[in-house]
Amino acid sequence: MKRRHAIGLGTAGLAAAGAGYAAGRFWPEAAATAAQDPAATAVEFYGAHQAGILTPAQDRLHFAAFDVITADRDELVAMLQAWTVAAARMCGGDYAGPGGAAGGDYYAPPDDTGEAQGLPPSGLTLTVGFGPTLFTDADGTDRFAIADRRPDALQELPPFALDNLDPARSGGDLCVQACANDPQVAVHAVRNLARIGFGTVAMRWSQLGFGRTSSTSTAQATPRNLMGFKDGTANLKAEDEDLLEAHLWADEGWMAGGSYLVTRRIRMRIEIWDRTNLAEQEQIFGRDKSEGAPLGATSEFDEPDFEAESEGQPVIAADAHIRLAHPTTNGDARILRRGYSFVDGSDELGRLDAGLFFIAYQRDPETGFIPVQRSLSENDPLNEYIEHTSSAIFACPPGVQDEDDWWGRALFT
Amino acid sequence: MRHLAPAAAAAAALAMLAACSEKPADSADGAIDVLATDDSCEVAAAEADAGTVTFTIKNEGSKVTEFYVYAEGNRVMGEVENITPGLTRELIVELPADSYETACKPGMIGDGIRADFTVTGESESLSDDEALQEAVDSYQRYVESQSAGLVEQTQLFADAVKAGDIQGAKALFPVARTYWERIEPVAEIFGDLDPRIDAREDDYPEGPADPAFTGFHKLEYDLWITGDVSASGPIADQLVADVAEIVELAAAEELSPLQLANGAKALLDEIASFKITGEEDRYSHTDLWDFAANLEGSEAAIASMRPVLDERDPDLVAALDEEFANAWAALEQHRDGDGWRFHDELAPEELQALSDAVNALGEQVSKVAAVVAE
Numbered sequence: 001m002k003r004r005h006a007i008g009l010g011t012a013g014l015a016a017a018g019a020g021y022a023a024g025r026f027w028p029e030a031a032a033t034a035a036q037d038p039a040a041t042a043v044e045f046y047g048a049h050q051a052g053i054l055t056p057a058q059d060r061l062h063f064a065a066f067d068v069i070t071a072d073r074d075e076l077v078a079m080l081q082a083w084t085v086a087a088a089r090m091c092g093g094d095y096a097g098p099g100g101a102a103g104g105d106y107y108a109p110p111d112d113t114g115e116a117q118g119l120p121p122s123g124l125t126l127t128v129g130f131g132p133t134l135f136t137d138a139d140g141t142d143r144f145a146i147a148d149r150r151p152d153a154l155q156e157l158p159p160f161a162l163d164n165l166d167p168a169r170s171g172g173d174l175c176v177q178a179c180a181n182d183p184q185v186a187v188h189a190v191r192n193l194a195r196i197g198f199g200t201v202a203m204r205w206s207q208l209g210f211g212r213t214s215s216t217s218t219a220q221a222t223p224r225n226l227m228g229f230k231d232g233t234a235n236l237k238a239e240d241e242d243l244l245e246a247h248l249w250a251d252e253g254w255m256a257g258g259s260y261l262v263t264r265r266i267r268m269r270i271e272i273w274d275r276t277n278l279a280e281q282e283q284i285f286g287r288d289k290s291e292g293a294p295l296g297a298t299s300e301f302d303e304p305d306f307e308a309e310s311e312g313q314p315v316i317a318a319d320a321h322i323r324l325a326h327p328t329t330n331g332d333a334r335i336l337r338r339g340y341s342f343v344d345g346s347d348e349l350g351r352l353d354a355g356l357f358f359i360a361y362q363r364d365p366e367t368g369f370i371p372v373q374r375s376l377s378e379n380d381p382l383n384e385y386i387e388h389t390s391s392a393i394f395a396c397p398p399g400v401q402d403e404d405d406w407w408g409r410a411l412f413t
Numbered sequence: 414m415r416h417l418a419p420a421a422a423a424a425a426a427l428a429m430l431a432a433c434s435e436k437p438a439d440s441a442d443g444a445i446d447v448l449a450t451d452d453s454c455e456v457a458a459a460e461a462d463a464g465t466v467t468f469t470i471k472n473e474g475s476k477v478t479e480f481y482v483y484a485e486g487n488r489v490m491g492e493v494e495n496i497t498p499g500l501t502r503e504l505i506v507e508l509p510a511d512s513y514e515t516a517c518k519p520g521m522i523g524d525g526i527r528a529d530f531t532v533t534g535e536s537e538s539l540s541d542d543e544a545l546q547e548a549v550d551s552y553q554r555y556v557e558s559q560s561a562g563l564v565e566q567t568q569l570f571a572d573a574v575k576a577g578d579i580q581g582a583k584a585l586f587p588v589a590r591t592y593w594e595r596i597e598p599v600a601e602i603f604g605d606l607d608p609r610i611d612a613r614e615d616d617y618p619e620g621p622a623d624p625a626f627t628g629f630h631k632l633e634y635d636l637w638i639t640g641d642v643s644a645s646g647p648i649a650d651q652l653v654a655d656v657a658e659i660v661e662l663a664a665a666e667e668l669s670p671l672q673l674a675n676g677a678k679a680l681l682d683e684i685a686s687f688k689i690t691g692e693e694d695r696y697s698h699t700d701l702w703d704f705a706a707n708l709e710g711s712e713a714a715i716a717s718m719r720p721v722l723d724e725r726d727p728d729l730v731a732a733l734d735e736e737f738a739n740a741w742a743a744l745e746q747h748r749d750g751d752g753w754r755f756h757d758e759l760a761p762e763e764l765q766a767l768s769d770a771v772n773a774l775g776e777q778v779s780k781v782a783a784v785v786a787e
Contacts, residue, residue: 161618
C-alpha cells in the first residue's frame with residue numbers, strides 16, 4: 001500500500017503528462033496514428049473544470065463507483081493524490097506509474113497493468129466525484145471530518161415512481177468516470193486506479209458503455225440510443241457559454257467550478273420496443289425516427305411546437321417524452337447529458353440486458369435532474385419500455401489546476 | 414359425482430330427441446338448451462337458421478362454467494361467463510350462415526368442451542368497412558361479457574377479504590384477475606383508474622407503504638405478505654367501485670380496429686415484461702393465471718378481426734394460428750388442476766421456454782395493426 005503510494009507520488013511521470021505520449025507507452029506507429037486521428041489524441045487533464053464533462057463525448061465509457069474502506073483520512077487523501085498523478089499520466093498517454101508495463105524490477109509486478117501498451121491516449125478523460133456517503137454514513141457518522149463541508153446540493157436522490165434500483169449497483173463514496181475513444185484505454189485507466197486504491201477503496205459497481213448517446217458540442221452529431229431515436233437534442237452544449245454558468249457549474253465553496261453528477265442505469269425492454277409500431281414509437285418520443293425532428297417540424301434542431309394541433313389533437317402528445325423532458329415543461333431545468341448505451345450480455349430469459357447508462361451534470365440536481373425525472377417517472381409512456389435499475393449522485397470537484405494540485409484538495413484542506 | 418347420473422340421462426334423452434326430429438330440438442320458446450357439467454357439454458341442437466339464436470345454459474356441474482360460440486379461429490360470436498353451479502343463463506347471439514363451435518368451460522379455463530354448430534341460410538358479404546365494424550362489435554361483445562365476470566368475481570373477492578376469509582380470498586384472487594387481465598388494454602385507456610386498480614408497489618415512491626397504493630396488488634400484499642386484512646376493507650370497497658366504474662366506461666367506449674390490434678400486442682407485452690418475470694403477482698406467484706388470461710384476451714382481439722385478416726393477409730393468419738397454438742402448448746405444460754403452477758415453482762429453463770413462445774407470437778401479432786390500418 002504505502003510503497004505503491006510512494007511510487008505514485010514520486011516526481012517521475014508527471015513530466016510525461018504532456019510529452020509522454022511520444023516517450024511513454026507508444027510504439028512509433030501508434031504515435032503516427034495519433035497524430036493523424038483526432039480521436040486518438042490526448043485531452044488536457046489540467047484546467048479550471050475537470051475534463052470529461054464538457055469534453056466532446058468520447059465513444060466509450062467505463063464508469064466505476066467505489067466504497068472507501070479505510071477510516072483514516074490521511075490514507076484517503078494520499079490515495080486521491082496518487083490517483084491524480086496516475087490519472088494525469090494516463091490521460092497523457094503514459095503508463096500509470098514510472099516503471100511502465102515491463103520496465104521495472106524483474107521480480108516486482110509492473111507499475112502498469114500493460115494492456116494499453118502501444119495504444120494512443122484516445123481522448124481519455126478521468127473525472128472524479130464524491131458521493132453523499134463519503135461525508136456521513138448511514139448512521140450520520142462524520143467519517144473523515146468533512147461532514148460540515150457537504151454541499152446542500154449533494155443529497156441522496158428522492159425515490160421516483162417505478163424505480164427498481166439494485167442497491168448493490170447504486171450509490172458509492174467515490175466515482176471515476178473514464179471516457180475514451182478506445183474501450184481498452186478506458187478500462188485500463190479504471191483498472192489501474194482500482195489497483196492503486198486497494199486497501200483504501202473497494203470497487204462497489206462498475207458499468208461499461210459502448211456508444212455515446214449524447215453530444216456535448218454542436219460540432220458533434222446527435223447519436224441514437226438503442227431505441228433508434230435521437231434524444232436530448234436540447235442538451236446543454238459547450239458552446240452555450242451563458243447557459244453553462246447558469247445550469248452546469250457550481251459556484252460555491254470548494255465546489256466552485258465543479259458540477260453535480262447523476263447516473264441512472266436505465267434498462268430497456270428492447271424486444272418489446274422493437275415490435276411496437278412506428279407510429280406509436282414516434283408518438284412516445286414526440287420525434288420522427290429518421291430525422292429526429294420534433295413532430296410537426298422538419299429538422300432535428302427545430303424548436304418543438306408544443307401548441308400545434310391537428311384535427312383537434314396536439315401534434316406532440318401531452319405526454320410525449322420530448323415535451324415532458326423539455327426545459328419549458330420543468331421550470332427551465334437544464335442538464336448536460338453524456339450517457340452511453342450498454343449491453344451487459346443477456347438475462348436468464350434470453351433478453352438482452354441492454355439500455356442507457358444515463359449521465360447528467362448540473363449545477364444543482366434540485367433544479368436539474370430531479371424535476372425532469374419526477375415529470376418523466378409519473379407520466380412518460382416510455383416507462384412501459386424502460387426500468388431504472390441503478391442510481392447514484394456525486395459532487396465532482398473543480399479541475400486539477402496543475403501538478404501540485406490533486407482531486408479534492410479544496411475539500412480536504 | 415352425484416351430478417353425473419342426471420347429466421348423462423339428460424344427455425341421452427336429448428340425443429334421442431335430436432335423432433328423431435328433422436329440426437333441432439329447441440325448448441318451447443325456441444331457445445337451444447345447453448346442459449353443462451364438470452366434464453360434459455350437451456347442446457340440444459347442432460344447427461340453426463341464420464339470424465338470432467338463443468342458448469339457455471344450465472350448469473349442473475360443481476365448477477363455475479362459461480359458454481362460448483366460436484367462429485373459425487376462436488372468434489367469439491357470443492359468450493356467457495361465470496355461470497355458477499345450479500344457475501341457468503341465456504345467451505342471445507346473432508349468427509350469419511357459417512360453421513361454428515360451441516364450448517363449455519368448466520373451471521373457466523382451457524379450450525373447453527367443444528362441439529360443431531352449423532348455421533345455414535342467407536349469407537351476406539360485408540364491405541371492408543362493415544367487416545372492420547363487425548370486428549369492433551365482436552370484440553365489444555367480448556369486453557362486455559368479461560366485464561360482467563369481472564364485476565361479479567371482484568365482488569366475491571372483496572367480500573372474502575372483508576369477511577377476513579384469507580384462504581377464500583387467496584383462491585378468488587387469481588380468478589377475479591383473470592377477467593381483468595383478459596381486457597386490460599381497454600382498461601388502460603382510462604388514465605388514473607387503471608393504476609388505482611392494478612398498480613404495483615414499485616409504481617410508488619414509498620413502495621408498499623405508500624398511501625396511494627391500492628387495488629388488487631395492495632390486497633395481494635395484505636393477504637400474502639402481512640396476512641392481515643383487518644384494515645383492508647376500504648381498499649376492497651374501493652376496488653369494487655373502481656372496477657364498476659371502469660366497466661361502465663369501457664361499455665361506452667367505441668374502440669377502433671387499430672386499438673384492437675395494439676391491444677392484442679399490448680397483452681403479449683404484458684406477459685413478456687411482467688408475467689414471465691414474476692413481477693406482476695410477486696407476493697402470490699399466481700402469474701400464470703394472468704399469463705393465460707392475457708393470452709386469451711390477445712387471442713380474442715385477434716379472433717374478432719379474423720375475417721378482415723383472412724381477406725387481407727391469409728399467410729399472417731396461418732402464422733398467428735401456429736404461434737398461438739405454440740404459446741398455449743408451452744403454457745399447458747404448467748397446468749395444475751383447474752389452475753396453474755406458481756411462478757416460483759418454475760425452473761429458469763421453463764420460464765425461458767415460455768418467453769421464447771411469447772416472443773415468437775408477439776412478432777406475428779405486432780404485424781396485425783398495419784394490416785387492419787391498410
